Amino acid sequence: MVADPRTTATDERLDALTLPAGNGWLHAARKDALGRLRAVGLPVRRDEYWRFTNPAPLVRVAPAPDAPTQTDDPFDGVDAYVITIDGDRLDLPDGAPDGLEITTLSKVAEADIHWVRDLYGKLEAAGSRPVSRPFAMLNTAFATGGLAIRVMAKVSRPIHIRTIGGTDPILHHVVKVDADAAVTILESGTAGARSNIVTEVDVADRAAFDHIRVQGPDHARHVNTHLFARLGTGSAFKSFTLSANGQFTRNEAVIELTGDDATAHVAGAAFGRDDLHHDDTVFVIHDACDCESRQVFKKVLRDGATGVFQGKILVKEGAQKTDGYQISQALLLDDDSVFLAKPELEIYADDVACSHGSTTGAIDETALFYLRSRGVSKRVATDLLVLSFLTEAVDEIADDGLRDHVGGLMADWLSRD
Amino acid sequence: MLKIENLHVKLEEEDKQILKGVDLTVEAGKVHAIMGPNGSGKSTLSYVLSGRGGYEVTEGSATLDGIDLLGMEPEERAAAGLFLAFQYPVEIPGVGNMTFLRTAVNAQRKARGEEELSSTDFLKTIRAKAKDLNIDADMLKRPVNVGFSGGEKKRNEILQMAMLEPRMCILDETDSGLDVDAMRLVSDGVNALRDAGRGFLVITHYQRLLDHIRPDVVHIMADGRIVKSGGPELALEVERNGYADILEGAA
Numbered sequence: 001m002v003a004d005p006r007t008t009a010t011d012e013r014l015d016a017l018t019l020p021a022g023n024g025w026l027h028a029a030r031k032d033a034l035g036r037l038r039a040v041g042l043p044v045r046r047d048e049y050w051r052f053t054n055p056a057p058l059v060r061v062a063p064a065p066d067a068p069t070q071t072d073d074p075f076d077g078v079d080a081y082v083i084t085i086d087g088d089r090l091d092l093p094d095g096a097p098d099g100l101e102i103t104t105l106s107k108v109a110e111a112d113i114h115w116v117r118d119l120y121g122k123l124e125a126a127g128s129r130p131v132s133r134p135f136a137m138l139n140t141a142f143a144t145g146g147l148a149i150r151v152m153a154k155v156s157r158p159i160h161i162r163t164i165g166g167t168d169p170i171l172h173h174v175v176k177v178d179a180d181a182a183v184t185i186l187e188s189g190t191a192g193a194r195s196n197i198v199t200e201v202d203v204a205d206r207a208a209f210d211h212i213r214v215q216g217p218d219h220a221r222h223v224n225t226h227l228f229a230r231l232g233t234g235s236a237f238k239s240f241t242l243s244a245n246g247q248f249t250r251n252e253a254v255i256e257l258t259g260d261d262a263t264a265h266v267a268g269a270a271f272g273r274d275d276l277h278h279d280d281t282v283f284v285i286h287d288a289c290d291c292e293s294r295q296v297f298k299k300v301l302r303d304g305a306t307g308v309f310q311g312k313i314l315v316k317e318g319a320q321k322t323d324g325y326q327i328s329q330a331l332l333l334d335d336d337s338v339f340l341a342k343p344e345l346e347i348y349a350d351d352v353a354c355s356h357g358s359t360t361g362a363i364d365e366t367a368l369f370y371l372r373s374r375g376v377s378k379r380v381a382t383d384l385l386v387l388s389f390l391t392e393a394v395d396e397i398a399d400d401g402l403r404d405h406v407g408g409l410m411a412d413w414l415s416r417d
Numbered sequence: 418m419l420k421i422e423n424l425h426v427k428l429e430e431e432d433k434q435i436l437k438g439v440d441l442t443v444e445a446g447k448v449h450a451i452m453g454p455n456g457s458g459k460s461t462l463s464y465v466l467s468g469r470g471g472y473e474v475t476e477g478s479a480t481l482d483g484i485d486l487l488g489m490e491p492e493e494r495a496a497a498g499l500f501l502a503f504q505y506p507v508e509i510p511g512v513g514n515m516t517f518l519r520t521a522v523n524a525q526r527k528a529r530g531e532e533e534l535s536s537t538d539f540l541k542t543i544r545a546k547a548k549d550l551n552i553d554a555d556m557l558k559r560p561v562n563v564g565f566s567g568g569e570k571k572r573n574e575i576l577q578m579a580m581l582e583p584r585m586c587i588l589d590e591t592d593s594g595l596d597v598d599a600m601r602l603v604s605d606g607v608n609a610l611r612d613a614g615r616g617f618l619v620i621t622h623y624q625r626l627l628d629h630i631r632p633d634v635v636h637i638m639a640d641g642r643i644v645k646s647g648g649p650e651l652a653l654e655v656e657r658n659g660y661a662d663i664l665e666g667a668a
Contacts, residue, residue, distance in 0.1 A: 369469045370507040371517070374577060375495035375525035384512050384520070388560075391511025 006041040009059050013042060016061045017142050026109040029121040033140035036125065040132045049131055052308040052340040053279045057222045057248045058135055063168045063194030064247070066220035070164060074188045074214045074409050078402065080160040083147065085189075087166035090145050099153030099181065105146040105172060116148045119174050123200040123228035127254035131283065136226040136252070139198040143172035150176045151183040151207070158210075158402075163189035163197070173199045175209070179232070182208035184399070188215075194222040205232040205259060212402055216244030217413045219276075223249045233259030233288070240397050242406055243270035243278055244413040250279040257284070257291040257319075264293045267396035269410065270307065271300035271386065279308035280328075286319040286349075295326040298393040300386045302333035312344040315352050324354035331389045332362055333382070383414055418482055418616045419443040419466075419585050425476035426458075426465050435461045437641035438477065443585070446613040450627055451620045452652060453638035454660045459620045460504065462638075463589045467501040468494050481585055495521075496528035498584030502574040502591050509561040514573065517561050518543065518580055525581060546579045550606050568599030575606035586610070587618045592626035604629030624656035639664050 014037075019030055043055040057064065075082075081096055090104050108116045121140040127133060147161065163171065169191050177183055181204070191197070203209045215223060223246060231237050243249055255264045270278045284293045299307035309328035330339030343356040363385055371381035390410060397403035419442065426436040435458050443449045453459050465472050466479055468491035479486045486494055509517065523533040534542070547557055550572045562570050571591055578586055588607070592600055607630050611617070619630055627635070627649065635651040636643045637660070645651065645663055655663065 364507075365470060367507045367509060369491060370503065371509070371521075372491035373467050373469075373495055373501055373503075374517075374521035374581065375492050375528065376517075376521050377492050377524060378490070380520060380524065381492075384509070384517070388509050388511035395511075 006044050009044070010038070010041040013059060013061055014038075019141060020144065022109055024109055024112065025117045026105075026120065030141045033121050033124070033137045036128070037134055037137035037141060040134055040137075042134050042138070049281060049310060052310070052342070053250055053277065057194070058196070058224050058250070063192065063222060064220070065193065067167075067193050068190040068218035068221040071190055071216075071218055073162065075160050075186050075405070078158065078160070078186070078405055080158040080186055082160045082162055085145065085161065085163045085171065085191075087169065088144060090147075097155050097157040097159075099151065099155045100159070100183075101150040101152065102159075103148050105143065105148060108148050115150060115176055116174050119176060119200050119202055120172070123202065123230055124198060124226070126230070126256065127226075127228040127283070133226060133252060133254070135196055135224050136198050136228070139170050139172055139196050139226070143170050143198070145169070146172040146174070148174050149183075149185075150178070151181045152178050154180075154182040155184075158184035158186050160186040160188065163187070163191040163195070166192040166195070168192050168194050170196045171198070173197070175199065175201045177201070177203045177207040177209050179204040180206045182210075184210040184212070184402075187211070187213040190218050190221060193220065196224050198226045199228070201227070201229040201237070203229060203231045203235040203237055206234040207232065208236045209238070210398065211239040212397060212406065213239070213241040214406065214409065215241065215246060215249060217416065219245040219247060221246050221248075223251075225251045227251075227253040227255075229253070229255045229264070231255065231257045231259060231262040231264060234261045235259065236262070237264045238396070238398060239266050240394070240406070241268040242394070242410055243268065243272070244410075245272040245276060246278065247275055248277050250281065252281045254283045255285065255293070257286050257288055257293065260288045260290050262288065262291045264291075265396060266294070267296040267393045269298050269390040269393040271390065271414065273301070273303040273305050276301070276305035277308070278306070279310070281308075281310040283312045284314070284324065286313070286315045286322045286324065288319055290321045291319070292323040293325070295328070296393050296396050297328045298330070298390050299339060300331045300333065300389060301337035301339060304336040306337070307339045309339075309341045309343070309358070311342070311356070312346065313354055313356070315347040315349050315354065317348040319349045320351045322349060322352040322354065324352070326356040328358045329389075330360045331386065332360060386414060387411055418445045419479070419618065421466075421477070421479045423477035424462075424465070424474065424479060426461060426472050426474050429471050429473045434475075435472070435641055436465070439641070439643060441636065441643060443616040443618055445584075445616050447633045448611065448617040448619060448630060449634045449636065450632035450652065451618065451636045451638050451643075452622065452624075452655055457638045458641045459638055460589055463501055463587045463618075463620060466587060467491060467499060492524065493528070495581070495583075496525045500578050500581055500583035500586045502571075502578060502586065502588045504590040504593060506562050506570040506574055508563045510563050512561050514559055514561050515543065515557045518577060521577070522580055543576075543580060547576055549609065550576050550579070551602055552576055567594035568596065568602075571595060571599065571603050572606070575603055579606065579610060584614065585616045585618070587620070589620050590622065591619070592621055592623060600626065600629060624652040627652045637663055
């Protein structure tokens with residue numbers, strides 16, 4: 001009998017990993033995830049949600065040898081509470097803002113009863129139905145570190161999670177935002193040649209969660225992130241990701257609106273060249289009434305780069321008055337670059353407004369001529385138009401200061417690209 | 418200053434001749450107007466001079482102060498002193514008007530080997546010029562032409578012209594979409610730039626713009642050629658009798 005390539009690859013990968021020791025609830029959650037992972041196996045190219053993105057860089061036992069170069073703090077100048085995760089080292093500095101309870105995954109594992117217990121691997125498992133997320137399962141089973149953040153009030157200063165160093169880190173964060181509380185989480189860093197980061201976010205009634213993530217501008221990195229969120233009544237969820245370069249990026253988001261009047265906005269701006277492969281896979285589930293969701297993704301690709309967008313809005317039975325919107329757009333700067341988009345709508349309620357659109361285009365020649373006719377070189381004019389194109393996604397950031405900061409960062413990274 | 422000789426232009430993509438031998442010389446300090454019916458090639462002439470893609474010059478030449486324009490990139494022509502005020506100024510979301518203008522001014526200065534303008538000097542200059550054109554601080558901050566009314570867009574074109582101080586200005590149907598007040602404002606802006614060292618080529622359908630920007634010479638263009646040239650009275654004749662009489666007379 002010939003062995004199934006999926007089973008072989010899964011076995012090889014799992015054999016090379018060690019389940020962290022323990023005997024408490026965390027260990028049980030890890031074993032549960034490992035069981036689920038063994039049942040589905042790691043993905044292969046023919047799987048529906050991996051047709052556009054070859055999972056091989058994530059499946060292989062050892063990450064690619066090239067290490068990313070350490071980069072400057074992209075949120076330098078932003079007043080935030082910074083937590084640095086350097087490889088396996090995770091120290092919580094003093095000075096955390098009021099209204100927060102922050103601890104580490106390793107500390108949490110020692111406690112018998114902990115709120116994290118009700119979330120760790122739970123949102124991930126829920127988000128693996130109906131489409132399995134094998135690398136998130138792998139993460140739940142083998143995570144070597146992570147943060148547990150509980151938000152109990154409206155927190156004024158953002159928390160900045162800066163992940164640097166390591167070779168092949170697997171990090172798992174759990175965030176619980178209590179009713180009426182609010183928090184902004186910034187994420188940055190260059191974590192190893194390959195990184196697997198899962199974040200589970202529970203947003204209670206009337207709570208607000210804001211997430212701004214920047215990835216880049218180093219190139220030699222293979223990134224796989226999952227963001228699982230559950231939204232309560234009247235809550236607001238926002239996530240924005242800026243990606244510059246990167247050989248391999250797959251950012252997945254699974255957001256379930258479970259309470260009425262909730263809003264979920266997910267957006268991303270990405271640009272890069274050459275062997276860049278950038279994939280946004282987003283799944284928004286409406287399971288309550290009067291909710292609004294919005295997906296805005298923009299990519300600028302050149303010199304043979306590949307962009308992927310797989311976005312789905314699922315409106316469950318009874319989720320009336322849903323307002324769902326999705327747009328994915330790519331600007332291809334040459335004939336060698338590729339954008340692959342799969343927008344999906346699946347609707348089981350009869351009183352909803354959902355729309356989606358996807359466009360792929362070249363640079364607007366009229367606009368380019370307009371800029372050049374004013375004396376701006378073709379290169380700078382192209383940069384300005386790229387900036388103009390991506391800015392619509394950056395505009396999804398609600399906070400003026402952070403929006404300007406990320407916009408400035410993007411312009412800076414673009415000019416160095 | 419601007420010298421166009423026997424210019425023949427066809428569309429790049431199809432076998433359609435648009436300009437069929439244009440001869441025109443604009444001297445420094447003079448305002449020339451080109452009038453003509455739709456499809457006569459007026460806008461094409463402005464695009465070909467400023468370097469827009471999609472056209473092929475099959476014969477003839479165009480020079481600015483003796484320098485061959487047609488062999489240069491659009492940005493090089495701008496640095497050489499050519500400016501085109503667009504009939505339909507382009508909206509560029511996400512790029513601030515001021516940022517764009519500063520980039521343009523400094524790019525041209527750099528190309529000419531001059532020092533870049535400091536931000537203080539730039540601000541001082543642009544504020545003064547914007548005020549003359551009734552352009553407020555908000556319009557300067559907003560993305561280029563986004564959400565601008567027709568009149569605001571045209572005023573913005575003139576502001577760019579005032580900031581870039583070109584030697585040779587081409588205005589392509591700057592009057593289209595303007596009400597009387599806006600037309601006066603735009604014309605005042607143009608007139609303020611008239612001086613002995615600068616030439617203007619004003620393209621328009623209607624005589625009314627020429628009441629405000631008084632031309633020295635008026636040309637009538639039809640079917641890719643200049644068929645008649647004269648003084649300002651020629652524009653009045655068009656206004657009175659239409660193009661048909663003139664074209665018949667020229668044929």
